[in-house]
Amino acid sequence: MSNHPPKITATHVNVWYGAKKAIDDVSIDIDQDSVTALIGPSGCGKSTFLRTLNRMNDTVANARVQGDIRLDGEDIYSPDMDVVQLRARVGMVFQKPNPFPKSIYENVAYGPRIHGLASSRSELEGIVQTSLKRAGLWEEVKDRLSDSGTALSGGQQQRLCIARAIAVDPEVILMDEPCSALDPIATAKIEELIHALKGRYAIAIVTHNMQQAARVSQRTAFFHLGQLVEYGATTEIFTNPREERTRDYITGRYG
Amino acid sequence: MSNAAPFSTRRPTDWATPAMQSRVRRRYRAERRFRLLGLAAVTLSGAFLLFLLGSMLLRGAGGFLETRVAMPIDFARASLDVDPRRLQGRAADLALAGAGLEGAVDDAAVAAFGPDLGGRILSDGAWLRVREAIKDDPSVLSRRVVMSLPVASPIDVAAKGPGSVEAEAVVASLRSGDLLSTGLNREFLLSADSTDPTRAGIWGALKGSILTMLVTLLLAFPIGLLAALYLEEYAPKNRWTDLIEVSINNLAAVPSIIFGLLGLALFLGTFGLPRSAPLVGGLTLALLTMPVIVIASRNAIKAVPPSIRDAALGVGASPIQVVFHHVLPLALPGILTGTIIGMARALGETAPLLMIGMRAFIAAPPDGITDPATVLPVQVFLWSDEVGRGFVEKTSAAIVVLLVFLLAMNALAIHLRNRFETRW
Ligand SMILES: Nc1ncnc2c1ncn2[C@@H]1O[C@H](COP(=O)(O)OP(=O)(O)OP(=O)(O)O)[C@@H](O)[C@H]1O
Numbered sequence: 001m002s003n004h005p006p007k008i009t010a011t012h013v014n015v016w017y018g019a020k021k022a023i024d025d026v027s028i029d030i031d032q033d034s035v036t037a038l039i040g041p042s043g044c045g046k047s048t049f050l051r052t053l054n055r056m057n058d059t060v061a062n063a064r065v066q067g068d069i070r071l072d073g074e075d076i077y078s079p080d081m082d083v084v085q086l087r088a089r090v091g092m093v094f095q096k097p098n099p100f101p102k103s104i105y106e107n108v109a110y111g112p113r114i115h116g117l118a119s120s121r122s123e124l125e126g127i128v129q130t131s132l133k134r135a136g137l138w139e140e141v142k143d144r145l146s147d148s149g150t151a152l153s154g155g156q157q158q159r160l161c162i163a164r165a166i167a168v169d170p171e172v173i174l175m176d177e178p179c180s181a182l183d184p185i186a187t188a189k190i191e192e193l194i195h196a197l198k199g200r201y202a203i204a205i206v207t208h209n210m211q212q213a214a215r216v217s218q219r220t221a222f223f224h225l226g227q228l229v230e231y232g233a234t235t236e237i238f239t240n241p242r243e244e245r246t247r248d249y250i251t252g253r254y255g
Numbered sequence: 256m257s258n259a260a261p262f263s264t265r266r267p268t269d270w271a272t273p274a275m276q277s278r279v280r281r282r283y284r285a286e287r288r289f290r291l292l293g294l295a296a297v298t299l300s301g302a303f304l305l306f307l308l309g310s311m312l313l314r315g316a317g318g319f320l321e322t323r324v325a326m327p328i329d330f331a332r333a334s335l336d337v338d339p340r341r342l343q344g345r346a347a348d349l350a351l352a353g354a355g356l357e358g359a360v361d362d363a364a365v366a367a368f369g370p371d372l373g374g375r376i377l378s379d380g381a382w383l384r385v386r387e388a389i390k391d392d393p394s395v396l397s398r399r400v401v402m403s404l405p406v407a408s409p410i411d412v413a414a415k416g417p418g419s420v421e422a423e424a425v426v427a428s429l430r431s432g433d434l435l436s437t438g439l440n441r442e443f444l445l446s447a448d449s450t451d452p453t454r455a456g457i458w459g460a461l462k463g464s465i466l467t468m469l470v471t472l473l474l475a476f477p478i479g480l481l482a483a484l485y486l487e488e489y490a491p492k493n494r495w496t497d498l499i500e501v502s503i504n505n506l507a508a509v510p511s512i513i514f515g516l517l518g519l520a521l522f523l524g525t526f527g528l529p530r531s532a533p534l535v536g537g538l539t540l541a542l543l544t545m546p547v548i549v550i551a552s553r554n555a556i557k558a559v560p561p562s563i564r565d566a567a568l569g570v571g572a573s574p575i576q577v578v579f580h581h582v583l584p585l586a587l588p589g590i591l592t593g594t595i596i597g598m599a600r601a602l603g604e605t606a607p608l609l610m611i612g613m614r615a616f617i618a619a620p621p622d623g624i625t626d627p628a629t630v631l632p633v634q635v636f637l638w639s640d641e642v643g644r645g646f647v648e649k650t651s652a653a654i655v656v657l658l659v660f661l662l663a664m665n666a667l668a669i670h671l672r673n674r675f676e677t678r679w
């Protein structure tokens with residue numbers, strides 16, 4: 001459905017936590033100009049898989065990743081790969097909001113600053129402002145940018161984390177249940193944001209909300225017990241799933 | 256409606272029964288009891304601290320004071336042969352000593368109090384006061400003046416409290432002539448140890464302590480912090496790092512005198528560093544403080560939530576940026592607290608410093624970290640061992656100085672911790 005080659009190709013990916021296998025032979029392509037939703041019951045490995053895409057699993061002491069994952073054809077697990085740069089190119093919004101215990105401004109400015117993305121103070125201020133605007137937070141915080149990021153509400157914190165991620169201008173954004181702490185209005189804002197970001201960034205989003213997956217994504221992957229059960233166009237998955245397990249899950253017949 | 260079939264066989268809870276209410280009351284009683292116990296514990300420890308400080312202050316206050324006797328000196332008759340033009344600057348000390356000032360002061364004492372008492376009434380250092388007075392105002396050399404000069408230790412002791420029978424009699428007769436007065440003993444705060452309690456000062460030991468603590472801090476803090484950072488952030492978790500962890504914990508529990516023996520063998524024996532020097536004392540105490548700092552820093556670093564690390568890594572911070580931009584600032588209050596606890600312990604250590612020779616009698620404050628010196632707790636130990644009655648109050652006064660130093664250090668730590676504390 002896309003005329004570009006995929007942004008990320010993951011083939012035969014396995015992940016272990018110690019002796020426990022959390023991801024079992026998963027192959028997925030993530031397209032440049034579409035949103036990919038990862039769905040599945042709790043504990044099936046969605047977060048684990050997402051974290052292999054920017055090598056955040058490196059920080060988990062007993063995690064072991066096997067398989068081939070390429071960003072623009074480049075093997076991200078090869079020894080030549082610069083992990084720091086990879087994570088700047090593949091940004092992440094975590095399941096639990098985790099703003100730095102610093103000011104709102106600092107939270108957003110931190111990434112651009114360490115990567116030297118702004119040559120002047122005013123340019124940095126511009127980046128902070130556009131990032132907060134795109135994350136739909138600007139109106140709420142523009143008068144108190146020097147307040148602590150941790151003093152915001154849960155939903156505001158999550159949008160702050162999104163602003164922080166897009167401030168670095170990554171190529172791919174991985175979102176791990178970005179709306180799980182949000183009310184319907186804030187959720188709608190984030191979904192709008194995802195629509196707006198689509199095309200500019202390749203986006204992968206984990207969600208427990210089927211309607212959300214249907215609304216925001218063009219492609220959907222259904223995980224179960226560490227395996228990829230079904231992967232295809234979102235409309236296909238939701239109207240005409242090939243697998244019994246997928247049908248049960250999306251119709252809510254799953255425990 | 257009321258006799259519809261019960262939803263379950265369990266009856267609804269009745270919160271108003273006497274049994275239930277007595278349970279509630281019991282719960283509140285337990286809570287009150289616990290609060291009172293806690294309050295009692297806090298009060299008790301506060302009272303101990305107050306008692307300690309109070310009794311030390313009471314007993315030590317005399318150590319900061321000196322008894323003076325008013326004594327006439329007739330410089331015009333003493334025929335001091337001194338050129339008034341040489342009474343400027345440094346040459347003055349030499350000129351006055353050469354002119355026989357000490358003898359002149361002794362003669363004046365004999366003239367004032369008779370040959371017997373005159374020979375033993377003044378402190379050995381009394382003539383130095385006269386010298387300072389002359390330097391301040393050379394015109395006294397041509398006049399007869401009355402000066403208040405510090406008395407010798409036995410009389411000083413008798414003036415402040417019970418002393419020897421003989422000295423008590425002297426004090427009584429001087430008091431009747433209204434010749435005695437009390438003043439601040441500036442020498443106690445400005446000079447070093449002496450065999451004469453009226454001249455013994457704490458400054459030498461205080462300066463020795465400050466220099467030793469500086470050496471300790473400059474070594475133990477960076478090394479301990481780096482070790483903690485490496486162990487927490489970089490070292491792989493395996494049997495070797497487990498072994499290192501156990502060794503560090505054991506090191507923190509090793510009796511301090513063993514560190515003294517180690518310092519003696521290593522720094523004095525192998526490296527041939529100077530004895531009794533703050534450098535060696537600082538090195539030895541650094542060995543003792545480092546494990547405390549490592550353990551406290553590791554705990555503080557461990558307490559930084561992993562989600563903050565994830566957040567920083569997620570925007571592409573390098574591991575060292577994660578450490579310096581996020582982990583360290585959050586861990587700093589805990590690290591500082593641990594450092595201060597370690598430093599406070601080092602400040603109070605006596606045994607290891609005795610081993611490396613810091614118990615020597617040293618009559619001049621150290622000028623640098625390689626000069627012979629002593630430290631406050633060792634000075635307390637040395638004075639408490641002296642036979643002279645005058646040293647009893649000096650011991651308490653030295654303890655007061657040590658406690659004030661300690662409190663100042665802790666206050667600084669609390670100030671720093673509050674400044675770096677992050678509000679979540
Ligand atoms: N650090 C870890 N160490 C050991 N096991 C882990 C670790 N993280 C996750 N797991 C296990 O791996 C499996 C997949 O976890 P993962 O967090 O990827 O699930 P998930 O699909 O994101 O679930 P949820 O929807 O509840 O977030 C789970 O069984 C979990 O217990």
Ligand SMILES: [Mg+2]
Nearest residue numbers: 046047095176
């Ligand atoms: Mg998850």
